[in-house]
Amino acid sequence: MGGAVTLAAVILLGLFAVWSGCRVFVVDSMVRASFSLMLSFFCTGGIALVLHADYLGAATVFMMAVEMMVMAIFMIMFMMNPAGLNPMVMVHQNRLSIAAGAAAFALLAGAVLLSDLPDRPVDPARDTTANLGTELLGPSMLIFETAGVTLLAAMVGAVVLSSHRGRFGDTDAGACPPGLTEGGPPAGRRPEEGGGHGHGGGNG
C-alpha cells in the first residue's frame, strides 16, 4: 500500500514537473517562465521528500524559491516583455533544438528502459539526514569544503565580472567630479552627453 501511494505521488509530481518545465518555454511572460521553473523544482523537491530524502527535498524547495525570485528580478531588469502582455517568441534554430531535446530524451529513456536497474530502496526507518550530516563532516568533508570554496570563488568571480572593469580598474575609479564653484562641493553625478542640465556646465 505504501509503495503504491509513493508510486502515485512520484508519477503525479513528475508529470507536474515535466508540464511546468514545458511551460517555461511556452508562456509569454518571462516572470511566469521563472515561476514555472520554480514549480518544476518544487515538484523535484516533493519527489525527493516522497523518496525519503528529507533534507534534499526541503533544501531544494527553499533554495529554488530564493533562486527563482532572483531570476525573476533579472528577468524584469534585462528582458523585454516581463509582463507577458504580448506574444513572446524568441527562438533560433527551433527545429534543431526540438530534435536535439527529443533525441536526448529518447537516448536517456532508452538507456533507462534497456538497462537492468538495481532495486535496493532505502530503509524508511533510516535517519537519512543524520547520515548525510555524518558523511558531510566525516569521510567526504574535503568534497564538502571544496564545494564551499567553489561557491566563494563564484561569488568573487561574479563581483569581478559584474563590476566596471579595466586594466587597473575603471578610469574614474575613486575620482570625484569638480565642484561647480572653485573649492565647492563635488557636483555629483556627471551629466549625460547632451543631457538637459549639462549644457550650461562648460560656459563658466
Add this chain to the structure above:
Amino acid sequence: MTLAIVLLFAAALFGIGLYGAMSQQSFVMLMMGLELMLNGALLATVGFWSLALDGAPEAQLLAIIVMAVMAVEMAVGFALVVAVYRARQADMTESIGTMKE
C-alpha cells in the same frame, strides 16, 4: 519500477532543458534551460540514492554538489549577462556574433 519512472521524468526534464538551452535567444531564458537540465540531474541523483543504492550517503552528497553547481551557474551566469550587457548593450545571443573586444 519507481526508479525507472523517476529516471524517465529526469530524462524528460533534461530533454526540455536541452531544447531551451539551444533554442532560446535571450540569455536569461537560456540559463533557465540549463537550470532545467540540472533539475533533471538532481532528480536522477535523488532517485538513484533512494531506490538503488540502499541509501548510501555519498549519493546525497552528489545531489548537494549538483545544487552547488546550480548556485554557481546562477551567480556566474548573471554576472556574465551583466558584463556582456555593459560591453555590448546586448541581451540576446545574436547580438554577440563576434567575440572581439
